[in-house]
Amino acid sequence: MRFLVAESEPPDARERRRANVGRSSGETFxxxxxxLAPGAEVERATPADADDEIPDRETLAGYDAVFLTGSPLHVYEDTPEARREIEFMRRVFASGTPSFGSCAGLQVAAAAAGGVVRSxxxxxEAGITRRITPTDQGRAHPLLAGRAPAWDAITIHxxxxxxxxxxxxxLARNNETEVQAAEIRMGPGVFWGVQYHPELPLSDMAAALRRDADDLVEAGLVRDRAEVELQSALLDALAREPDRRDLRWxxxxxxELANRDRRSLELRNFIEHLVKPTMAGRGR
Incomplete structure (x- = not known):
């Protein structure tokens, strides 16, 4: 398998994340x-970067899947970075290569195909998003195959x-965010995406909460930075010992959240139910 991971982060955000958790979003993916796919060839692209050439449709067609990461980028703002991301996604759709995105990746795909993204x-939603439930279409959709009737997930957006x-x-919603999972089609392209982060280790989310502590206090999700630290410490501990009943409680x-295999289920389903059949249809 040959995969392309597109880092949706602008360069400064990418370096801040490396300083914060040791890896960029693309490196985490x-x-x-x-x-998930031992032996796969995984390349990275940075379409938001002004000095990085956006791959053309023919180049993108040479991959078996394209993955779009999360990002602090606001795709509804008319910035060079946002325009480049949307152009990249339109080329992915035109290539016919299956694509998957989390968080901002879902938003980029929606905007590229004519949807609307807003603040x-x-x-x-930060840390753990609660009680995600499938729609009627989601219950039968392979992206969510094997999911519980309701589940929690790692998120920050x-x-x-x-x-x-x-x-x-x-495909899925919860009380806070109407679009938690979706399938988007444009031309020959098919995109499956989620608003949450099935790719993230719990420790990465703990670091993200610490990084955004002041924003979380201002938003009223916590009273002070000490509460952020407590939640982050619990996530770090669960990352080390995912079977601890006291931490889960x-x-x-x-x-659905504590077990890494369950947490990354959507990515597994994407590879098994969309990427591999598409490869077979292309004679690969």
């Missing part, structure tokens, strides 16, 4: 994909998809 205003493109399938989570 790469590390998990190498575990959440004073609302936030303050933008959301306001309106999916015409013809898109809404204190965080209010089960296998």
């Amino acid at each position: 790469r590390d998990l994909l190498l575990q 959440m205003g004073k609302r936030r 303050n933008d959301e998809v306001e309106r999916l493109p015409d013809g898109a399938l809404l 204190r965080l209010g989570v089960d296998d």
